[in-house]
Amino acid sequence: MDVEDVDMSVSSSRTISRDDCYERGKYLIVFRVNRVEFWLEELDSLLDMAGLDPDDVYDRSSASLERPFLRCWFPDDSKAKLVASRSALIRFIIELWGWGSTYDEVLEKISGAPEERKKKYLEDGHCLPWRMDAFAFGRKLSTAEQEDRRNKIAPINLKGPIKMRHENLTQFYILENVQPPEFNASGIPFHVYFGRLVASGIYDIIDKMTLKKRNFLGPTSTETELSFLMANQAKAGKGKIILDPFVGTGSLLIPCTYFGSYCYGADIDARILEGKNSKNAFSNFDQYGLQKPDLWRMDFSPRGCCIRAPPEGLFDAIVCDPPYGIRAGARKSGSRRKLIKPVPEKYKENHIPQTQVYESYDLMPDLVDNAARLLVQGGRLVYLLPVATETYTDDVLPKHPCMKVVANSEDFLTMKISRRLVTMEKILSYDINKQDMYRQETRKHANLLKDNNELPGKYGTEGTKLTKADRRAMKKETREQRRKRKVEKLTTDS
Incomplete structure (x- = not known):
């Protein structure tokens, strides 16, 4: 019995039977080789939506971010297809017939696989066409x-x-797992899998909706793959009600609408809502034949948020990429003037209220507290948080008595900055009588964010504009650091 058998066993404390070896690892998930930190978080959300317990489907201790293969169990092909039909990071799922470190071992496993799995394709009467890649x-x-x-x-x-x-x-x-040249110059695989294709991911849909082909874009439009990831983390689905309080061009609501959710968006910037040259956020939904969201002009500060929700909550999920001042700064309703003059009657109809700077350490506690108030029980808040890579700790994440963090993954941007995809879930009802206490508790962690997460500005850490050569050098150094971390991890594992 090889290592793979032990990893996929029900329990390492008992004898592993042949049925365990085949059934507990009946399927093999093949991930796309990008955003590896998000693989398992997205998979867990999709399994939960499919009514499956992740602990019953795969053994987390057997998962490795160094290889895109994960042996798992599904009740049948339909569940595997359901998960793959929404995934942005699953390349495909196969029904596993055999595996091993050599092809002889693979053939031996295939001969021992359950007959009902192979019978239809090995009988003389079988006439359906096939191909092997x-x-x-x-x-x-x-x-x-x-x-x-x-x-x-x-x-x-x-x-x-x-x-x-x-x-x-x-x-x-036929899938081979080959070590990098640093450890295996011969290129001989150290593991081989063979099986039948069951389902593929939705990368063709993501490619169709790429920002390169989008009708209306802004400086902060979230890339399509990440938008679908966030929609999956939010468990967007048919009949769900979802809000993006920093909607911009609507890039986060497009996949939510694609999955059947009713969407609402808000933004303080009237210019982005109105659009330009007869194009606006609605143009993107028309482009893909999707239902248009309802859009409001507001911010998410205590003064600017005009949404009134019943005690049990209103939204199933809130997804957002708040403006933190790296690509665009956040604004909220209000004025810095000490004396605010009333708006003359003749200007009221087309008047656009003044706004002021909305600092991130004010924005984050407001976002989390409003989410705790507006979400239904079990609803999710999914947001992106840029962090200073060297100084980041989980302590800087805003906390709330009614919310808990269920996922937190890192997406590297540069050698100094990465962004966290944070998913929080509402676990307790929001008591409006404790609102001051909630906000005070949430602001404690916001102060930690302010003190320990200093980010460079739009141009550079000293405020000077970066040249193309500077940006190329930063990207090169970031790639080199990632390569070194990968080599160190492989060295440790071996």
Whole structure:
């Protein structure tokens, strides 16, 4: 029995039967090789939406961010398809027939796999077309190498005609996990998987909705893949009510609407809501044939938030990418003037109220407290928080007695800045009589954010504009740091 058998067992304290080895690892998830920190957080949310306990589906201790393969269990193909049909980071899911460190071991596992899994494809009467693809993680296989891998699996003797395209095509995959050249110059795989394709992710939808093809954009439009990730973290779905209080061009509400949610958005900037050249946020929803959200002009400060919710809450989720002053600064209703003059009657109809700077250490406690008040029980707040990589600790995250953090992943931007995708869930009812206490408690952590999370401004840490050469150097150093961390992790594991 190999290491993979032990990792996927129900319990390491008892003897592992053959059925455990095959059934507990009946499926294999293949992730896309980007945003690795988000793999398991997105998967957990999708499993929860599918009515599955993540602890029953996969063993977290067997998951590694150094390889995009995760053995798991689903009750049937339909559940696997349900999860993949929403995932931004799952490349595909296969029904696992065999695995091992050599092809002989793989063939041995295939011969021992349950007959009902293979019977339909190995019987002489089977006439459905099929194809077999091979690829490796860690190196690229040449055409000749791919053919060699198919020949190694040929002894299983699949029936039916071989086709490259067909509406009823059954696809099989040979997957190799190869160590980087630093540890394995020969390129010999240290693990091989073989199985039948069950479901694919939705990257084709993400590519279709890419910002490059978007009708209306702003300086802070969130990239499409990250928007879908946040929609999954928010558990956006049919009939859900979702709010983005910093809506901008609506990029976060597009995937929520795509998944069937009723969406609302708010922004303090009247210019972005009105748009330009006959284009605005609604243009993006028209572009994809999606239902338009309701948009309001307001901010999320105690003075500016005009939403009144019943005691049990109103929204199923709040998703947002607040403006922290890196790409754009936040504003809220109000004026810095000591004496505020009334607006003349003739200007009231088209009057745009004044705004003032909305500091991030004021914005964050307001965001979390309003979320605790407006969300239904079990509702989620999903937001992005840019942090100084070197000084960040979890202590700077705003806390609230009615909310708990359920996910917190890092997305590297530069060598100095990364952003956290934070997901909070409402666990207690909001008592309006304790509002002052809630805000006081939340502001404690906001002060920590102010004192320990100093970010560079729009241009540079000293306020000077960065040249193209400076930005290239920063990106190069960031890539080098990531490579060193990966090598160190692999060295430690081996």
